[in-house]
Amino acid sequence: MVKAKSKKADVPANTLEVEAPLMRVYEIAYHILPTIDGAEVEKVVSEIRKILEDLGASFIAEGAHQRMPLSFPIAIWNNGKYTNYDHSHFGWIKCELNSTLLGTLEIALKAHKSVIRHLVFKTVREDMRAQVRQHVLKEVKRTDTIKSSPRRSEGESQGPVSEEKLDAAIDVLVSEV
Numbered sequence: 001m002v003k004a005k006s007k008k009a010d011v012p013a014n015t016l017e018v019e020a021p022l023m024r025v026y027e028i029a030y031h032i033l034p035t036i037d038g039a040e041v042e043k044v045v046s047e048i049r050k051i052l053e054d055l056g057a058s059f060i061a062e063g064a065h066q067r068m069p070l071s072f073p074i075a076i077w078n079n080g081k082y083t084n085y086d087h088s089h090f091g092w093i094k095c096e097l098n099s100t101l102l103g104t105l106e107i108a109l110k111a112h113k114s115v116i117r118h119l120v121f122k123t124v125r126e127d128m129r130a131q132v133r134q135h136v137l138k139e140v141k142r143t144d145t146i147k148s149s150p151r152r153s154e155g156e157s158q159g160p161v162s163e164e165k166l167d168a169a170i171d172v173l174v175s176e177v
Helices: 038-054 097-109 163-176
Strands: 023-032 058-076 082-097 116-124
Touching: 023 038, 023 058, 023 097, 038 058, 038 082, 038 097, 058 116, 082 097, 082 116, 097 116
Parallel strands: none
Antiparallel strands: 023 082, 023 116, 058 082
């Protein structure tokens, strides 16, 4: 019989050290079937919350679900045939959860008939989303009026311009400013 070596001298070699559960922050993003209506969608979201509560999760934030188009159709096996969906109700929940329970969470979300796709990923507690900046248009007040240049008719040809005429035209423009 081989005995495990202890990391600490005061702990007997044959006892197993049990670590405290490792709590991490996760974000669960989910897509719900688009065929489900408003009140029923809220029922499905509360079922997802119940799954998390049963696993001992503590909630941090939640994004309200909204109907949205998908980047590509998702095919779901339903009643003996595939059904393609190009819209869904998308939402997300950020919570703190024991990392050893991720497998149980994955199984529960896959088993839910109304959740067509989900993603669980590790994140941070802080809100890291980029803030949308509004572009501010500056208003410019002008006191002078803009004069339009006379348009040439199509038949009028443009010949070479002498340097004297060019200098005179520049002087006129500069003096107007």
